[in-house]
Amino acid sequence: MAHVIAVAGKGGVGKTTLCGMLIQYLCEQGKGPVLAVDADANSNLNEVLGVKVETTLGDVREEIAQAELAKVSPIPAGMSKADYAEMRFEDALVEDDDFDLLVMGRTQGKGCYCYVNGLLQTQLAKYQNNYPYFVVDNEAGMEHISRGVLPSMQTAILVSDCSRRGIQAVGRIAKLIQECNMHPDTVGLIVNRAPQGKLNEGIQEEIRNQGLTLLGVVPQDESVYEFDCEGRPTVELPEDNPVKKALREIAGKLNL
Ligand SMILES: Nc1ncnc2c1ncn2[C@@H]1O[C@H](COP(=O)(O)OP(=O)(O)OP(=O)(O)O)[C@@H](O)[C@H]1O
Numbered sequence: 364m365a366h367v368i369a370v371a372g373k374g375g376v377g378k379t380t381l382c383g384m385l386i387q388y389l390c391e392q393g394k395g396p397v398l399a400v401d402a403d404a405n406s407n408l409n410e411v412l413g414v415k416v417e418t419t420l421g422d423v424r425e426e427i428a429q430a431e432l433a434k435v436s437p438i439p440a441g442m443s444k445a446d447y448a449e450m451r452f453e454d455a456l457v458e459d460d461d462f463d464l465l466v467m468g469r470t471q472g473k474g475c476y477c478y479v480n481g482l483l484q485t486q487l488a489k490y491q492n493n494y495p496y497f498v499v500d501n502e503a504g505m506e507h508i509s510r511g512v513l514p515s516m517q518t519a520i521l522v523s524d525c526s527r528r529g530i531q532a533v534g535r536i537a538k539l540i541q542e543c544n545m546h547p548d549t550v551g552l553i554v555n556r557a558p559q560g561k562l563n564e565g566i567q568e569e570i571r572n573q574g575l576t577l578l579g580v581v582p583q584d585e586s587v588y589e590f591d592c593e594g595r596p597t598v599e600l601p602e603d604n605p606v607k608k609a610l611r612e613i614a615g616k617l618n619l
């Protein structure tokens with residue numbers, strides 16, 4: 364069964380960047396194939412990984428949920444809705460050498476998605492037999508996990524920037540994980556974009572206040588930011604990049 368690693372935190376703290384590097388790390392360690400799941404409605408994990416996405420699961424969910432209302436049903440005669448959905452979910456899987464990517468995407472939210480979400484849940488549960496790891500890039504609320512569409516996680520990596528408010532935000536996510544009875548084996552914090560890779564006393568104090576376990580600190584690095592601005596995939600950064608090095612060290616300690 365796949366080990367599910369969920370990455371979460373406040374907006375813009377570097378979740379997607381670190382997710383991409385973690386996926387690359389697992390692949391380099393020969394732990395693939397990894398299923399990368401972009402569960403953020405504003406999806407862009409594919410850009411960090413340098414792959415193109417044509418269909419999102421949101422597109423498929425929309426298509427299935429609206430199929431009955433459509434003038435011409437997309438579902439071929441003689442094919443069940445469930446079989447059609449499974450085929451389309453497979454179309455949405457972007458395949459690369461060591462990892463595959465699924466983008467949850469979004470739906471218009473007007474139709475009823477219960478049925479199709481159920482089918483998706485079954486499909487994702489099946490994928491758990493095909494991949495040793497799922498790495499899920501979440502939005503702060505971790506909706507797809509808390510609603511059970513995505514399988515529950517063994518490892519939660521909470522990402523914060525070097526601010527008190529960022530630490531407080533992940534403190535709330537840590538509580539949400541407990542309240543939703545998700546029971547991961549590991550819940551840990553990565554502080555990203557730390558000036559010179561160091562934490563000041565105020566941030567350390569806030570981490571203690573929130574009762575969080577610090578996995579490691581990742582430095583602020585201009586080349587990560589520049590790659591992003593130039594639209595170059597983060598995973599193409601050189602091996603000795605300080606952010607890549609810091610992430611590799613943290614992932615190594617997690618014993619994945
Ligand atoms: N360690 C770092 N040093 C410099 N820039 C960084 C670092 N980590 C992330 N960034 C930059 O910060 C910006 C936000 O990063 P990213 O998109 O990974 O955050 P996010 O948490 O996924 O955001 P969102 O909540 O919008 O999904 C990007 O421009 C990224 O290149």
Ligand SMILES: [Mg+2]
Binds near residue numbers: 500
């Ligand atoms: Mg993101």
